[in-house]
Amino acid sequence: MPVDLDNERPLAWDSASLDADTKAMLDNLQPNILRAHVREHMSVLFVRFNDVAEGRAFLRRLATTKMKSARHHLEEVRDFAACRWPGTPYVGVGISKAGYRDLGHSAEEVRRFGDPVFRDGMKRRVAIVNDPPVEEWERTYQREIHAVILIGDAERAPVDRLRQEIIDDLPESARLLGEERGQGMRNLAGDGIEHFGYVDGRSQPLFLADEVDKEPRKHWDPAFPLGNVLVPDPFAPDPTRHHGSYLVFRKLEQNVRAFKEIERDLADGLGLQGADRERAGAMLVGRFKDGTPLTLKPRPAGGPVVNDFTFDADDGSKCPFSGHVRKTNPRSFGREVGMARRGQTYGERTDDPWDDSPPEERPSGEVGLLFMAFNSSLLGQFEFMQQTWANNPDFEMPATGHDPVIGQGERDIEVSFPKVWGKPETSVPQSQVAQTVTMKGGEYFFAPSLAYLRNL
Numbered sequence: 001m002p003v004d005l006d007n008e009r010p011l012a013w014d015s016a017s018l019d020a021d022t023k024a025m026l027d028n029l030q031p032n033i034l035r036a037h038v039r040e041h042m043s044v045l046f047v048r049f050n051d052v053a054e055g056r057a058f059l060r061r062l063a064t065t066k067m068k069s070a071r072h073h074l075e076e077v078r079d080f081a082a083c084r085w086p087g088t089p090y091v092g093v094g095i096s097k098a099g100y101r102d103l104g105h106s107a108e109e110v111r112r113f114g115d116p117v118f119r120d121g122m123k124r125r126v127a128i129v130n131d132p133p134v135e136e137w138e139r140t141y142q143r144e145i146h147a148v149i150l151i152g153d154a155e156r157a158p159v160d161r162l163r164q165e166i167i168d169d170l171p172e173s174a175r176l177l178g179e180e181r182g183q184g185m186r187n188l189a190g191d192g193i194e195h196f197g198y199v200d201g202r203s204q205p206l207f208l209a210d211e212v213d214k215e216p217r218k219h220w221d222p223a224f225p226l227g228n229v230l231v232p233d234p235f236a237p238d239p240t241r242h243h244g245s246y247l248v249f250r251k252l253e254q255n256v257r258a259f260k261e262i263e264r265d266l267a268d269g270l271g272l273q274g275a276d277r278e279r280a281g282a283m284l285v286g287r288f289k290d291g292t293p294l295t296l297k298p299r300p301a302g303g304p305v306v307n308d309f310t311f312d313a314d315d316g317s318k319c320p321f322s323g324h325v326r327k328t329n330p331r332s333f334g335r336e337v338g339m340a341r342r343g344q345t346y347g348e349r350t351d352d353p354w355d356d357s358p359p360e361e362r363p364s365g366e367v368g369l370l371f372m373a374f375n376s377s378l379l380g381q382f383e384f385m386q387q388t389w390a391n392n393p394d395f396e397m398p399a400t401g402h403d404p405v406i407g408q409g410e411r412d413i414e415v416s417f418p419k420v421w422g423k424p425e426t427s428v429p430q431s432q433v434a435q436t437v438t439m440k441g442g443e444y445f446f447a448p449s450l451a452y453l454r455n456l
């Protein structure tokens with residue numbers, strides 16, 4: 001019986017009664033898809049193969065000597081919780097459509113991937129998601145990328161060591177086209193943050209019973225079926241038991257200085273005073289910097305970051321419809337769009353991202369997010385979220401505006417903001433805030449099953 005991808009019940013992966021097919025799925029699935037792997041330090045390598053046999057042999061060696069399975073990762077997490085045994089580093093692989101062709105799969109075969117967006121590749125989707133023209137992307141991404149190799153760990157040294165071993169093992173015929181280095185950032189409470197200073201990575205679709213069981217679920221159910229991220233791997237020996245996931249990678253540069261100016265100007269324009277000034281940025285993101293959902297509280301509440309909420313009792317007077325977390329997860333519908341975000345921040349900061357330093361002391365470039373997410377449909381998830389929700393000023397309600405964080409495309413309508421939290425009075429219509437996140441390049445990949453890679 002094939003693995004049930006539609007089952008709404010979270011997977012009790014270590015249950016004695018787990019069926020043989022699901023066990024085989026976990027033994028052949030890459031880590032970091034069903035559950036986030038520690039990746040405080042990351043190296044992301046972009047490779048081009050150029051020789052079928054050598055490319056295949058390289059990936060086979062990588063899979064057999066350096067990659068662990070999802071099940072192995074979950075066991076490591078369990079052992080760490082129980083006895084503080086540290087786990088091993090994460091090595092993940094994604095192959096692009098061009099990569100599959102270069103590994104010897106015919107155009108006919110590549111059509112077995114059901115996702116038309118994957119079969120197009122990111123360069124051909126620029127107009128659809130309003131990305132900058134390919135000529136403006138960084139050089140690495142302008143080229144034809146065949147594979148991405150993700151290396152992550154809690155410490156830097158193991159990442160450096162593995163990265164070197166992997167580069168040394170690349171065949172003569174292959175080219176290392178480029179590399180990104182990611183490094184996690186944390187606020188004083190220890191929560192992971194992004195460069196604008198906001199807690200990030202809190203709200204995720206969860207697939208495993210042990211993760212779901214830790215979450216309060218009175219209002220929002222974080223449990224999602226495996227089908228939100230897994231699809232049968234079309235080239236694996238047994239696609240009913242061997243699965244993979246579509247991986248979107250986008251380098252998103254953040255102009256932190258401009259974002260902080262926008263927060264300041266918005267607070268000034270609305271006449272916000274004292275602690276209430278924090279609400280300006282929260283209206284753009286939908287959460288305060290400490291992660292407090294704006295729909296629940298007018299001020300940062302501190303404490304553990306809450307995720308058990310909906311927007312059902314909010315007509316936009318608390319959290320605007322355009323707020324990033326409201327746009328990308330309206331919560332009352334669209335669960336099928338939910339994808340597993342696994343990004344990491346990049347770039348060095350000399351300032352403290354969470355403090356109150358003035359905008360002039362903030363970086364205006366060279367820092368940002370290596371956005372990565374696992375999907376079962378790039379068309380129905382990542383691209384739908386970016387194009388039909390974030391880039392659409394009329395999504396949910398007419399003229400509410402683009403997503404102020406990630407929206408792309410002409411921002412040609414005017415919008416209003418609530419002047420007082422939860423009260424109907426709004427500001428006079430004003431231009432939408434400027435775009436401060438710029439896509440510098442990326443690609444769509446498929447993270448195949450280990451069974452496929454080991455059999456190359």
Ligand code: HEM
Pocket residue numbers: 194195196198199200201202203204252253254285287324325326328329341368369371382385386390405406437
């Ligand atoms: C949540 C920032 C790019 C989709 C968040 C949160 C922050 C954030 C601060 C709140 C933390 C949380 O709820 O987990 C950013 C920044 C980005 C970026 C600074 C770019 C530099 C993207 C992109 C997408 C996206 C490109 C997808 C197209 C989401 C989703 C959530 C989220 C789905 C969770 C919403 C929820 O379930 O409540 N982001 N994000 N983000 N973001 Fe982004």
